[in-house]
Amino acid sequence: MKKAIYAGSFDPITLGHLDIIERAARMFDTLVVAVLENPNKCSLFTVEERKEHLELVLCNMKNVEVASFRGLLADFSKEIGATVAIRGLRNTMDFAVEYQMYLINRKLGKDMETVFLAADEEHLSLSSTNVKEVAVFGGNIDFMVPQEIKPFIIEKYKK
Numbered sequence: 001m002k003k004a005i006y007a008g009s010f011d012p013i014t015l016g017h018l019d020i021i022e023r024a025a026r027m028f029d030t031l032v033v034a035v036l037e038n039p040n041k042c043s044l045f046t047v048e049e050r051k052e053h054l055e056l057v058l059c060n061m062k063n064v065e066v067a068s069f070r071g072l073l074a075d076f077s078k079e080i081g082a083t084v085a086i087r088g089l090r091n092t093m094d095f096a097v098e099y100q101m102y103l104i105n106r107k108l109g110k111d112m113e114t115v116f117l118a119a120d121e122e123h124l125s126l127s128s129t130n131v132k133e134v135a136v137f138g139g140n141i142d143f144m145v146p147q148e149i150k151p152f153i154i155e156k157y158k159k
Helices: 014-025 047-058 073-080 090-107 128-135 150-157
Strands: 001-010 030-036 064-069 085-088 113-118
Touching: 001 014, 001 073, 014 030, 014 085, 014 113, 030 047, 030 073, 047 064, 064 073, 073 090, 085 090, 090 113, 128 150
Parallel strands: 001 030, 001 085, 030 064, 085 113
Antiparallel strands: none
């Protein structure tokens, strides 16, 4: 059974993330979508909130599990038995960063492979940062995030 992991901050999950998740889920028996707890980042949502958002959006995908972790991807992947890391690419800058991470992960986890999935052209400009920048000013984020989590984003910026 092939198990893959797609890790990220998902703060918040975007339609670009969702596209990568749906495509990766078709390629593997099990896909673990893992929220990285990064103490160096100032997040809009807590790790638990991000997990809840993912569970809400992904609840109908039978071979997708949601988890969270802190530390190295290679260590967590080994812990859960995932042998493939999924990474989404929007542009060449993403590729440069992701390729460096691939090399590091190969050193840390010899049995880990990385699969790069190119973003669909309609999601090339999407990022969690862009969602937050539009939402803070009350802009329309319908084309950026799954509808299930839009109310949570709007609520955060009302405070």
